[in-house]
Amino acid sequence: MSRTPTVLDGPALWPAQAHLPSVLGRQIVIDRAAGSYLHTVDGRRLFDGTAGLWYANIGHGHPALAEAAREQMLRLETYHVFSRFVNDQAIALGERLAGLSPIADPKVILNSGGSDAIDVACKLARRHWQREGRPGKTVVISREHAYHGLHAFGTSIAGIEVNREGYGTESLVPETVRVPVHDVDALAKTIAELGADTIAAFVTEPVQGTGGVNPPAPGYLEAVQELCRDNDILFVLDEVITGFGRTGTMFAAERYGLQPDLVTFAKGVTSGYAPLGGVLVAPRIWEPFYADGADTPAFRYGATYSGHATACAVAQANLDVLERDGLVARAAELEQLLDTRLAQLAANRPSVAEVRVGGFLGGVTVVDEIRAEDVTDALLDLGFVSRPLRGNNLQISPPFITTDDELVAFVDAIDHVLAEQERG
Template structure:
């Protein structure tokens, strides 16, 4: 079929292609955000909306922070950036890496910086495979991931996705070969899969500590510890995707700390700058990095790097952002907000039959609707009520407001969800 054979009229629209969208469903009804302050954003058509998702899980310190704008301005007036290839680096990237090493969930790490979470996933998966190739164990290439997993949409992230709609349509079962999925919470199934595939063929197991896009799924008790044990017993690397959970979202700086696991690689992004600059990266354990630091002409080179890896302005923003987290004690504040959110969602589930399930992990919540209710219709109704949520897999509503939100705003948000759900159920 050629473009001339496509049935139906082609809709004209803005030049910007909407991301992750059935385009005809959103054209003409897009919400264009032009301003943000605190936990609220404003649209070009005059709406003031509570940002119940913190953008895409990232606006942890809220919108419109002048100190972060000032940090970017000051850095750009000194040096916008300089690359970090070979002998060259820049002072801000060096400073940020040292700061991150001091709070890392991986002891004695090296830090690879890049531009975001999808970048970080590609690096981590490549590095896991590179590690085993360097050790002469060429068969260890397979990456195991979980059902409903989301790890960004670069080539590796697409390949290890546990959401089938993010994997389909590219001409092969997996853009990068040697990937396998396991069920959501079943550690025994992980062990069986390792036995079936063969540990000699598996480079790493990757998991989000709390799944985000897959429906806000916290780990069942003991699950992450069991996966870690399987990795250790079978000489498989453990990668934690902390792009959402890192930098305080779970009430500790990293979910690895909350759940008591010691990964070999940890990816991060969103919360390192609260979205004020595009930045991500990977914490790399000594088990992996030391071989690349041996004083020998035979030491291998990791052939990875990007123009904006260690971007000086992004690093300056991250450094100031980490100050804000500390100065305003926002990570312990998340633990308080988790209690408020859990209380409110438990009450919602008790009162409203149209709510099938609620889940909370840190200041992350998911409200799963009863079968037959459309989550997208509920989130549209929420906008009418002045609140932003997102429909996730399984008819689930996303809850992840900024850390600076008030208890009363959380209560109001959940009350609005209740009204929107009831309205949709009664249509």
């Protein structure tokens, strides 16, 4: 005789990405933050070892961004960018991003975040080929372990299967395919099997984040780019995590010498101080939509808050801080220290199966006998925030303002917890 399960009570807010029985009653309520530290309502001070969800690059509570938001809201909180209307902050940010872009002479689409950006980029890839008179090119290829947000397109091209399950169909948006994470030959085989005339785009993170912090194998991204060029497939870089300094260059495309057709961005463009994302678009894609003629097609993108004036003002203040304080170069310095300390951790701890570093992004894979969730819980007790990722991994991606001593203390805390787990 089956029992009716007890329905748990909790706050009205439904937590994101949560198995609710596992988190209700254990939630950590943050009420303020400063620099690299979070403060909870029960009085704890926590080192933010993940920069939130990879976004707090300049740290928390920066007065310049708060003042930029205040001044802009008092002048113009926002106005939409549909049709003939536009606001001055969206125009200014677009010009600035075009100047920083790894794509020469881009146009800039602005929206509310990374999931929005992926949705727009995939739609634009398909729209491009329809406009070119090649309607068969609709398939979007991505990689296993990939995370591209949770809108319909992002869910459909996700390479983390739990994010695809439970919706009654293999793919919310049809005609999506995934290939192994570092295997150029497998991609070439997939292109040959499907036919290049059916494929619109290949979408990839330069360094996979949520999938376990997977930097590209040497030469992989360059080879993929060449395959895309040879087969007339759009090459789309998802730089939602890596953009704006996380890999020690403004964009990972620069670090790896890539010339993508589309680049998605979010997170670091405002360091999380306002929700904003977008797409950088290469001339081969945007020029036909700008042709002077009655028959010129329109690309129907746009959300209410696309080009939000206050978010754009905050983004410009964030870019000022990145540039003035040399934080992109600082991220490159911190990468070297992180690489050294994680190599030492792996050498000293039998419970570490593998470590990976790609920019100021680190992943620590622990052996199956130890749960990453247990490690991150124990780290919280020591005052450090990490996050369990796919593959029994620990996330390391603190703000760029992190000191050497703070980074060393964070890795030492991981070492301490793993030593306790090994003894236990």
